[in-house]
Amino acid sequence: MPGTDDLQKAQRFREAALPYLDDVYTLARYLLRDASDAEDAVQECYLRALKHFDSYRGPAMKPWLFAILRNVCNAEYARRAHSHAAIEDTPGAAEQTPMWQETEASPETEVLRSRDAGAIRKLIDALAEPFKETFVLREINNLSYREIAEAVGAPVGTVMSRLARARAMLRAAWMAEEEHSR
Template structure:
């Protein structure tokens, strides 16, 4: 039986739809982790949003090349490479951007979702601010492995895959960064 142009177009549309659904199932659950990494690398929400958008477009474009076990590690590696490409384009002077210390606010009208008292919130906010300031002072190669380990709770192998580093280098950077 000969396939017509309309049959080929329908098959291609069905294949594209299946690919899109698979991408959504594998990549979209990691959108928050991608944004968190980009936010820490960029230092501000606007650039982080741009990096994540570009990274997701790249990930979708090259989704057929994904062959790993961890879509999260694959996606975060793309976010990292996208940020490095942009950072190199702008120059290293953008490495130490001011961090938005309000981005982790989990409060509503002054009270946390857990109902913590104002003094506990003040202490938590001060601790969060000090951690953010300390992270912002680190060179990016130490900051990124700390973010992936401590905030994203990734294992050494996953971090090594994301950062394209040997596990020993990941461990060394974690120790020096801490």
């Protein structure tokens, strides 16, 4: 039977961490590209977060949870790399260069057509790591550069260059698809 301390800690944890469940789940969906893997990873993330909650000193809960989730997801990547079946549909491996390349920007600006969320999610899913996670943390999870640096354990300068590259790749892929559908 849990003691009073455990119950109080659980309650504090509930109030601090559970409001970000959708955020953590969103990142997990983009990182793992699979709904049930994402659920498992998020649950594991919250278990670990509770375990380390005593040593949590803030200030921001969201980047802290994201950092834990990344570790969980990296373990999942490692597992997939060992499992034969998973290899083929794992993108972002170094040898798999995306079919679009970052192009020299053409001076004329084409306006992108609005797309439904599902199509955009697919484009984001196809981005290679670590560019995808930087992009999702900034554009979808609304973290500041400093918070992203905290969550991924990289300097702010690295975050900036990854983000620039992620956006360039996404836009190129987006335009390539529009070209294709014409």
